[in-house]
Amino acid sequence: MNFENLLKIKVLYVEDDKNTREEIKYFLEKRVEKLYLAENGEEGFNLYKEVNPDIIITDLQMPKLSGIEMSKLIRKENSNIPIIITTAFNDLNYLFEGINIGVTSYLTKPLNLKLLIESLISISKNIFLEIENKEIFNTLKQYKDIVDESAIVSKTNLEGIITYINEPFEKISGYKKEELIGQSHNIIRHPDVEKSFFTNIWHLIKDEKKSWQGKIKNISKDGYAYYLDILIKPILDLNGEVIEYISLANDITYFEETKEYFKEQTIKKSLDLSESVNILNQYKDAINESNMIIRLNTQRVITYVNDSFASETGFKKEDLIYKPYSILKQPTLNQKEYEEKVENIFSSKGWRGQITNETKSGKLLHCDVVTFPLKNLKGEIIEYLGIRHNITEIVNLHEELEETQREIIYKLGDIGESRSQETGNHVKRVAEYSKLIAIKLNMSSDEISTIFTASPMHDIGKVGIPDAILNKPSKLNEEEWEIMKTHSEIGYEILKTSTRPILQAAAIISYTHHEKWDGTGYPKGLKGEDIHIYGRITALADVFDALGSNRTYKKAWPLEDILALFKEQKGKHFDPKLVDLFMDNLDEFLTIRNKFKD
Template sequence: MVQGLQVPKLELEKGSILIIEDSMMFSKALKKGLSALGYHITLAHTLHDAIHTLIDHSFDLIILDLNLPDGEGEEIFKNLDIFKKLKIIVYTSDTDKDRRNEWFRYGVLRYLSKSDPMTFVFKEIDTVMKSLVENISYSILLVDDSRFICRQISELLQPRNYTVSIANDGKTARELFNEKIFDLIILDLELPDTTGEALLIELRKHQQSAKTPIFILTGQYDASGVGRLIKQGANEFFLKPFIAEELLLKIDFWIDYERTSKQNLYQHTILQEYKDAVDRSTIVSRTNQKGFITYVNDKFCQISGYTKEELLGQPHNLVRHPDMPKAVFQNLWETIQAGKSWEGIVKNRRKDGSHYWVSAVINPIIDQDGTIVEFMSIRTDITSIHNIHDSLKTQLKISEESFEDAYHMFKQYENAINVSTILTRTDLDGNITFANTNFYTTTGYTEAEVLGKNHSIIRHKDTPNDVFTDLWATLKAGKVWKGVFKNQKKDGTAYWVNSTILPILDKVGNPLEYMAIRREITEIIKLHEEIESTQQEVIYRMGEIAESRSKETGNHVRRVAEYSRLLALKLGFDKQEADLIATASPMHDIGKVGIPDAILLKPGKLDDAEWEIMRTHAMLGYTILQNSSRPLLQAAAIIAKEHHEKYNGTGYPLNISGANIHIYARIVAIADVFDALSHDRCYKKAWEDEAVFDFFRKEREEHFDPKLVDLFLDTKDEFLAIRDSLKDTIYFSA
């Protein structure tokens, strides 16, 4: 940051300047003034300090005093081959004009005297710095057969950042100005293949160089020749050997003139574009000091129904509507004659007698002497708005009393919404701009903690990111989003809301804000969860009843449920469907309740007749469950019927194979067999883990779906973890 200024460095600094000055008074004054203009200033008080500073650092400009305590500042000039591309302003009390010309030959940009006012010095330095930036885009063509002169002028121009092109003959010059446009041309009268005068005439015939400043260099002065060259378009003349300061000052003058001309042209173009934009979009007229119309645009003619010929020379009374009070126009006229702007709503009359309304701004146009030369009126058509106003006034006949009644009703509706719902409004970035009392009561937050924040302060970790992605996509499309959120209060307690979030649009459909209306449904959700939990418990108990009849273990159905859930998720099912499979799986053997104990509890191998009876439990289970309309029991019916089918088609009860076996049943088949092999049964002991996995490898594509087997074996550690977390606590003797 520049010392003493409370502004960020990057905002103000425009360049770096080294001030080489032994006087503390002048150096401090220069630093203070130039720092205030935004420049970064470094001070050196001796020649020794200056040289060491220049070795270690680079600067955009050097301000140099020639009289230093340990040497002459001109030593810097003599070492320009070391300190390349230095930009120097001499600031000295030395008034020797011959020395000044020598300084400019070294490439000095400007000479400033210590007797000059400091405000002038600051302004000149600032002008030089700005010119250095702007000069990069300005090109100069130098045409001279003397390579010494070309090098001399190029070295003078290089510190000023001009782009210089050199031609030593007419042919090269023609090639160059046919390739690019130059901002200034320096032309020697004597060239090896043509004359400078012939080239001047040729340049002035070209459109791109017709107005380019052209300087003439000549070794001899001829008054008649100068007059002739002026007529042919020459701007300046220099007699060799030229004075460097004079040449540089005139180059800078003409380049500045070119720069100012471009800026004026740009300003003129911008003003014309503004005028055209106003003419296209508004109703414009101008009048003289007496109020007679001198100009109208097309929109004025279109809305009034009059032609330009009918309007010019007439007062605005021509379009005045009789409904408008005279006092309005009296006030208007007094205001603008006092040199002030007048604004108001005016009802006018068209040529056909119909009316139109305008919002008008009338400005006096004042010259440099403070005299009003004309008045300009810019109007906007607001007829449609006033027509709606008149229509409402006529059709609804709203009196002040009835309006108050309507407003009272509105406030009651607003209160009803506030009392019954949780309501928030946000800006387009989702930051909360309003929340009603119910929001604060429900969440436990205060207004200070909520306003300006987004809804993430109440977001519960259980709510997936996909929900919010869908929400924002819907709102950005201008549509209403509806859904259920699990949110979190300030104290960490979870609560549920049924939400409707909608964009509030302006009359052309652009969103202004978003409004969220919520109804808390925590009690309903808890009741639903309790019902689901009870239902789940009933299903587990039913499954356990079937298993307990065959002396199976108590946690078998719970493990099968968790295995099934895990395998379904690994296969790519979403959580909802994986939960459905897990919940339905405990009833896979529900049909065993219909199998006689003598067969079900037989410790040895079943004979063929007994095996046929045992195999009927699959269809028995399906028969028990098939008529339910509940998705859960429908899934359980499918699993009960098909979980003993084999992938190769040798299973039962239907001998179906492959993808014809429902995926739910294929999943539960692996879960059921894995748990059966891993635990003691009335007819066998538990297998070792590796024997179980070898069995599944062997039965891949035979008994079991190969893809499911691969998933099972790839994640067997997770299955073992479930098994170990749900160990049996009750055992039945065989």
């Protein structure tokens, strides 16, 4: 057993029987950081307030205050502290009363010391998982704060009414939050911008539910024009309906004003050629100093890169000039994707988007890119000009945020699994199996990502099942089984009120992954495609991993026995289409199982 966490735990043990108390004292005092003893419920409650223990073990029948009465008083002080109840009375009334006040575990006398220590180890692990999760949530909040401080952010409701702006938005617009919240963005719309421009944006994000990215000219409270490079994204619920809109923008006022200045100067009739060339050179220098510049001829051979381009990519200029464009590798794309992107980049209309290259040292370099085809007076392309801006830090931060969210989900999934003594990599394998099934079903990339991230929480509801039932080594009786089955609904109740799509998906998975294709599952007895596809996928992934893994109560099944069961349960327990898909891609599932062995 792993006693590492237990050695950091303070335990309060309340027992009126002296012999039992001394026996447990001898057994536990060197296995925990500190053991406190009390002879009755009143003394136990007073000692709890004095020493603030991490776990409480208490007898039921005691003088002055019973274990249940003491636990109720403690629950008023601390609703989360783990409480283990011990009793010589095998009475379900005590069990249900204990469940109602939220006891963590229920052990009968005479105490099985092995079960006691296993319960304490499991609870101590959960305590430290919770501490670790709080630290992760704290880190995630700090990451969010960094983004909120560095970008210009706003949110609107379905009618386009502003519901949130951050400080950078206040600063550039000149308005305070209270002046903007409850208003539409028309308050900052520059009169030079036609209403049809916003009508087109509104159609794209509202009717087509797609993101829009581009440049917008706004006007501040003081009447100054400012320009934003902005992304507006509709936020969708699980049904694909828009619930709000969010925009993330960067200030490009200086760049746009420079262009406008040059444009105005060059069209003046009084401006002679030498002055035009002078301004053009200054403009070119301004762009050159603030961006990565690359030029290519019509054969897509590099003819020029500036110092910034060479520095960011790690190459010397001579390593790149007169080399084909293909020297700039894009490792995140397969061959087909690479060829399609290159054709877009070198289109006659120009191109704007994001490119990920590999630097000379092998690191990934993410850039916002604008490619211009430069033409002669006949309209023929004579070369291509590429302007890039390094956004690697923003991309890495976004990826780190996603990874942190995924880690939090795994940790929450681990809480449910560790209480039932599941193996360490169970939730990871279930996630990988579910992702593979979703890919083979040709689900959208968003749905694949959602089920991959949410499926580890399928058994989160086990946190509400007493250890005495959850880890019972023998078969559960009918009443215990009914309690065990409630973990699906417990998980659903925990997650269903979240507004986050991932947690909403996790609620659906928790609620439906024990339903069966023929309608004999629980908790609702749903049948066929009435069972959400997320639940059907996770059910198959969960059973495959459970049968193929060692547990405290069983050995792993041989693969041939698992396959025989799946064939027999096709159209009964499992969606027949998913069983066929599983059988057709068995090698890939086994690769995942081998990769994430316990």
